[in-house]
Amino acid sequence: MFSLMPWRRERRGSSSLATRPQRELSPFHTALDDWFDRAFGRWPILMEESFLADYGLEVEETDEAVTVRTDAPGFEPADFNIEVKGEVLRIVAERKMPAEGKEPTAERSMRRAMTLPAAVVPEKVEAKYKNGVLELRLPKAEPIKATKIEVKA
Numbered sequence: 044m045f046s047l048m049p050w051r052r053e054r055r056g057s058s059s060l061a062t063r064p065q066r067e068l069s070p071f072h073t074a075l076d077d078w079f080d081r082a083f084g085r086w087p088i089l090m091e092e093s094f095l096a097d098y099g100l101e102v103e104e105t106d107e108a109v110t111v112r113t114d115a116p117g118f119e120p121a122d123f124n125i126e127v128k129g130e131v132l133r134i135v136a137e138r139k140m141p142a143e144g145k146e147p148t149a150e151r152s153m154r155r156a157m158t159l160p161a162a163v164v165p166e167k168v169e170a171k172y173k174n175g176v177l178e179l180r181l182p183k184a185e186p187i188k189a190t191k192i193e194v195k196a
Contacts, residue, residue: 104160109181116175117151123177127165132157134177162186 101112115123115136124135134155163181171178 100155100157102157102160106183108183109159109161109163111157111179111181113155113177114175115153115172115177118153118172118175120172123170123172125168125170125179127159127163127168127181130159130162132159132179132181134179136177 099113103110103112111132113134118136118138122136122138124133124137126133126135132155134153136151136153138151140150159181162184164184167182169180171180
């Protein structure tokens with residue numbers, strides 16, 4: 044009976060049938076586990092340094108502000124649409140080129156979004172674009188002070 048199976052049983056009672064495919068697929072399992080951990084494991088995923096580096100964002104936080112840098116070559120300052128809504132920063136850039144006798148089509152586009160590490164003042168955000176690098180300076184909002192509430196009997 045065992046001669047029909049592709050692998051024979053080992054002497055200590057464990058089956059090679061179960062262990063061999065696991066060894067062959069272990070890089071796949073590891074990569075899939077890492078992907079699921081990044082997608083669903085810890086929250087917020089967008090603040091992980093490795094994820095932000097892969098996504099093309101550099102984040103630097105000081106006591107006064109959060110600075111975000113991203114490479115965005117080939118755009119003009121007017122091509123950017125930057126929004127801060129709550130704790131989410133969205134950067135969208137589209138460069139449209141007119142085609143002969145047709146509507147303008149997007150030649151190049153970029154989209155980035157991230158959860159900010161601290162509350163910021165959207166009205167005071169500064170954006171600079173130089174040599175293909177977009178730099179945003181987002182001043183932090185004043186922290187809300189906790190109010191002690193007295194409990195009455």
